[in-house]
Amino acid sequence: MAERPEDLNLPNAVITRIIKEALPDGVSISKEARSAISRAASVFVLYATSCANNFAMKGKRKTLNASDVLSAMEEMEFQRFVTPLKEALEAYRREQKGKKEASEQKKKDKDKKTDSEEQDKSRDEDNDEDEERLEEEEQNEEEEVDN
Amino acid sequence: MAAVAAGNGAFREEEGTGGDAAAPQPHAPTSAPGARLSRLPLARVKALVKADPDVTLAGQEAIFILARAAELFVETIAKDAYCCAQQGKRKTLQRRDLDNAIEAVDEFAFLEGIGRRWWKSKMQ
Numbered sequence: 693m694a695e696r697p698e699d700l701n702l703p704n705a706v707i708t709r710i711i712k713e714a715l716p717d718g719v720s721i722s723k724e725a726r727s728a729i730s731r732a733a734s735v736f737v738l739y740a741t742s743c744a745n746n747f748a749m750k751g752k753r754k755t756l757n758a759s760d761v762l763s764a765m766e767e768m769e770f771q772r773f774v775t776p777l778k779e780a781l782e783a784y785r786r787e788q789k790g791k792k793e794a795s796e797q798k799k800k801d802k803d804k805k806t807d808s809e810e811q812d813k814s815r816d817e818d819n820d821e822d823e824e825r826l827e828e829e830e831q832n833e834e835e836e837v838d839n
Numbered sequence: 840m841a842a843v844a845a846g847n848g849a850f851r852e853e854e855g856t857g858g859d860a861a862a863p864q865p866h867a868p869t870s871a872p873g874a875r876l877s878r879l880p881l882a883r884v885k886a887l888v889k890a891d892p893d894v895t896l897a898g899q900e901a902i903f904i905l906a907r908a909a910e911l912f913v914e915t916i917a918k919d920a921y922c923c924a925q926q927g928k929r930k931t932l933q934r935r936d937l938d939n940a941i942e943a944v945d946e947f948a949f950l951e952g953i954g955r956r957w958w959k960s961k962m963q
Contacts, residue, residue, distance in 0.1 A: 700886060700887055700890060701883075702879055702883055702884075702909070703879070703880065703883065706878050706879055706880075707913060709878065710878065710910055710913045710914060710917075711913060711914075711917040711932075713914075714913070714914035714915075714917045714918050715917055715918070715921055715932070716921075718930060719921060719924075719930050719931070719932065720930065720931045720932070721917075721931065721932040722931055722932060722933050722934065724933070724934040725920070725932045725933055725934045725936065725937050728934055728937050729913055729916060729917060729920075729937065732912075732916060732937075732941075732947075732950050733909045733912055733913050734887060735949070735950060736908070736909055736912045736949075736950075737884060737887045737888070737905055737908075737909050738887055738890065738891065739949050740905055740908060740909075741887065741888045741891050741894060741897075741905065742891055742893070744901065744905075745891065745893055745894050754895040754896055755895065755896040755897065755898050755901075756888070756894065756896065756897040756898060756901040757898045757900060757901050758898070758900040758901050758903075758904050760901060761901050761904045761905055761908065762904065765908060768946065768949070769945065769946045770908070770911075770912070770946060773908055773911050773912075776907075776911060777904055777907055777908055777911070780877075780903075780904070780907045781900065781903070781904055784877075784900065784903050785900070788899075
């Protein structure tokens with residue numbers, strides 16, 4: 693059997709793990725059965741994609757979105773998937789939001805750090821030149837203006 | 840966010856043995872134990888979605904939901920096939936258990952005829 697290269701198959705290790713966890717302990721699965729399930733899963737994705745795409749086209753959109761996929765599940769008579777999928781979607785969105793906020797916070801912290809370093813620098817210079825201020829007043833003022 | 844980092848590490852260990860470590864890792868799970876996000880690599884799912892000539896673009900959320908749905912599907916079909924094996928009092932799932940489940944369960948009708956010839960023709 694000439695099978696397509698790996699790019700259209702889902703990884704065996706992951707498929708096997710999902711199957712093992714779904715079954716009771718002590719139950720094993722033959723290689724043929726595992727490979728058939730893996731293929732079935734790929735077909736499932738292809739079929740679901742096609743269904744979801746119909747919903748997207750109906751909505752005059754070119755990009756598949758989450759609700760298209762959920763509608764496809766109902767169309768394919770997999771309504772029982774809809775609730776767990778919605779929950780997973782909520783969790784995914786929270787995680788994405790958290791990631792975004794984390795990277796934005798990092799950026800803010802980075803900017804803050806650079807600013808405060810510059811402020812410290814000018815503060816030190818002011819302290820050193822306190823005694824000489826009367827003589828070099830103009831110089832100090834210039835430095836502060838630059839900052 | 841420490842939990843996220845720890846989660847990621849755990850996934851890498853689990854999937855390393857399969858030899859598919861080259862695929863991008865799925866998202867790390869949230870702190871809630873049941874709310875696993877996805878084990879299937881999103882890049883592979885995306886490749887399947889792109890294989891459809893009618894599809895223009897797919898959002899990240901759509902890919903994620905498809906991955907999660909595929910996982911649920913695998914769990915479901917494995918359990919249904921196991922019911923058939925149990926009737927035969929066997930402890931190993933065979934290919935025929937799967938065929939029986941596909942015939943018996945209405946939702947799996949789209950898989951009928953998923954023999955080698957059919958698969959080959961789809962992949963051209």
